[in-house]
Every structure is written in structure tokens, then in C-alpha cells.
Amino acid sequence: MKRISTATKVVDKFGANKPGFTNGNAVAGVPATDLESDWFDHVQEEISRVIEAGGGVVDGSSYTQLLTAIQSLIGSLSIRQYSITALPTADVGPIIVKEVCEVWRWSASAYFTGYRSPLCGRPMDGHTTTPLASEISAVGGTLSKTAYAGLWGYAQENGLVLTQANWTTNIGGHYFVDVDAATFRVPDLRNVFRRYSGTDADTLAARALGSYKADTLKSHVHGLGGNGAWVDASGTYAVNAGGATVNLSRSTLTGAAGTAETAPRHTAFNPVIHI
Structure with a gap:
């Protein structure tokens, strides 16, 4: 933006080096500020370019274009909101999924492309009678690969898919099953405690993500x-x-x-998985 610079400007009207305008005073011999084309050009372009950046076309018959452009630009900086049942099919940046009150991002891998929660696949302690909109029951049921494509992609990305026979042998582990072309089975996390991965104290073998081990009692x-x-x-x-x-x-x-079984004191929660 250009400030007025003609010789008849008011010096330092808005502070040091910030000139302004005056209507002048003929009685006192103060001339009115002369205008200049450069100043008008700057004002015109400053306003016009905001309108155009907001997607508008400068229209001499409108008095609201600047307001509309500002509102549009502010809106473009805000995170868009969508329903979990109507997610965008293309990357429009981070979005808020209304039912789960979360920010989801576009994800792309060999197994899934689309919007999903960064918490997808995380086992959680369900504290409600029925799962929340962001959860599914982790009791060994089957889900649609289409409706829950993000979760099915997570299972494949992390190498957590077993055959039905191996899943049954390791029931309680954080494992999935490729049931058929349309459905997959989720883990059954009932009746087990969580343990972090690392070296197993009994076998000294590394515990992999999602692995299951039966309960044991220390030898005595x-x-x-x-x-x-x-x-x-x-x-x-x-x-x-x-x-x-x-x-x-x-x-x-x-x-x-x-x-x-050998078990410490504990509190039971409904087993759920974040979708």
C-alpha cells in the first residue's frame, strides 16, 4: 500500500513518517492535499487483489465484494467439517469429522487411500454400553471391507492379518482375518490384559505388536x-x-x-477398536 506523498500532505498525521490528508483552510492559508495517480492505483489494486484472491471478479456495481472476499478467505483457512458417513473422496486438507470430534487427514498406502483417523486401529477401553461413533466392538466380529476400508488397510499395513486357524490359536491377540472378498474379522480382546511389546521375561524372546501369550504363574x-x-x-x-x-x-x-487364572486387581472395560 502506498501512502500519499504529494507536497501538500499532512506530515506525520498518524505518527512518524505516516502522512495523511487535509481538506485545507483557505482562511489560514492551508492548502488542501493534492492527490496523485500512484496513490489511487495502489488503493485500487490493494482492494481488487483481495477480491480476486477470494475468487471474485471486480464488479463496479457491487458494494460487498471486499467483505465477501474476506469472509471467503477466512473460511478457506478454517478446517472443513464432514460427516463420518460422507467423507471427501479427494484430499482437501485436514478435516473435522463431526460425529467423532476429531481432525482426520488424507492417508495413502498400498492398502488404503482416503480419510481416516490417526488413531485408526488403536485398541481402547470402551467406557459406554455401546461403542461410540469412532469405535467398533473388538469381540471377534466381521466387518465390511468397504465400510471400514481404513481399518482393514491398517491391519494389512502393520502385518496383523492371520489365517482363521492362526487367529483362533492366538485368540486375544491384536489380529485380523481376511474372511472373504467382502469382509474381515476383527480381534477378540476380551479376557486378556494389555502388555507392552519388548523382551518377554520368561522366554527372552521379543514380543511383537499384537502378539498374544497365555497367562502364567511364576514357578515356586x-x-x-x-x-x-x-x-x-x-x-x-x-x-x-x-x-x-x-x-x-x-x-x-x-x-x-x-x-x-492368575490375575491382579483390575477394572473391566468393553473392548473396542478405533476406526
Whole structure:
């Protein structure tokens, strides 16, 4: 933008080196500011180029073109909003998916091209009776490859697709199955605890992403103090305790107790996967 620079400008009207205009004062001998073509050209082009940048064509009969252009340009900087059921089929930049209140980006790989959440495929703790719009139940069900193309692409991209037989053997793992041309099976994450990948303490083997391992109980023994021996077939055990002999029956020893699994205290959530 050009500031007025004629000799009759008002010097420093808006601060140092910021001249302005005056209507003049004939009585006081102050002349009005002379105008110049360069200044008008600058004003015209500054305004016109905003209108054109906003997609408009300069129209001398309109008084709202600058306003419309500014509103359009502001809108283009805002993230567009779409329904999860009507996502764009081309890359229009980051979008907000209204039902899930997330910003999704365009994704492109050998297995999927389109919009999906950056959290796609993440196992989560479902805290509602039915899955949210951004979730599907992780209980081993089947889904459409078309309707859930992003999730199916995620499974292939990360090498998490097994045969049905291997999936069944490793049930509880974060694995998928290529059921047929139209559908795929999701993991069944019920009745298992999460564990981060790394070196397994028992086998020293690396735990891969999504892998499953059955529950284990640390190896241990229960012994009897003192010197003793079984006395008879009925199960009496004589222990020398402080010089005295104490007979213990098998019923006094530690026996099988507890439940079918070893598990810490925990809170159950519905198993879901982010789509």
C-alpha cells in the first residue's frame, strides 16, 4: 500500500513518517492535499487483489465484494467439517469429522487411500454400553471391507492379518482375518490384559505388536521345615522340631487353591477398536 506523498500532505498525521490528508483552510492559508495517480492505483489494486484472491471478479456495481472476499478467505483457512458417513473422496486438507470430534487427514498406502483417523486401529477401553461413533466392538466380529476400508488397510499395513486357524490359536491377540472378498474379522480382546511389546521375561524372546501369550504363574515350591520323613502311606510326616517329633498329615500342607487364572486387581472395560 502506498501512502500519499504529494507536497501538500499532512506530515506525520498518524505518527512518524505516516502522512495523511487535509481538506485545507483557505482562511489560514492551508492548502488542501493534492492527490496523485500512484496513490489511487495502489488503493485500487490493494482492494481488487483481495477480491480476486477470494475468487471474485471486480464488479463496479457491487458494494460487498471486499467483505465477501474476506469472509471467503477466512473460511478457506478454517478446517472443513464432514460427516463420518460422507467423507471427501479427494484430499482437501485436514478435516473435522463431526460425529467423532476429531481432525482426520488424507492417508495413502498400498492398502488404503482416503480419510481416516490417526488413531485408526488403536485398541481402547470402551467406557459406554455401546461403542461410540469412532469405535467398533473388538469381540471377534466381521466387518465390511468397504465400510471400514481404513481399518482393514491398517491391519494389512502393520502385518496383523492371520489365517482363521492362526487367529483362533492366538485368540486375544491384536489380529485380523481376511474372511472373504467382502469382509474381515476383527480381534477378540476380551479376557486378556494389555502388555507392552519388548523382551518377554520368561522366554527372552521379543514380543511383537499384537502378539498374544497365555497367562502364567511364576514357578515356586512349598517346603517343610526341619528334618522329617513320611511315616506311612496314609500321609503322616514326622518333623523333628526342637528335639520333639511332630506328625503332620497331608491335609496340613499347602494344596491346590484359587481360581482358573492368575490375575491382579483390575477394572473391566468393553473392548473396542478405533476406526
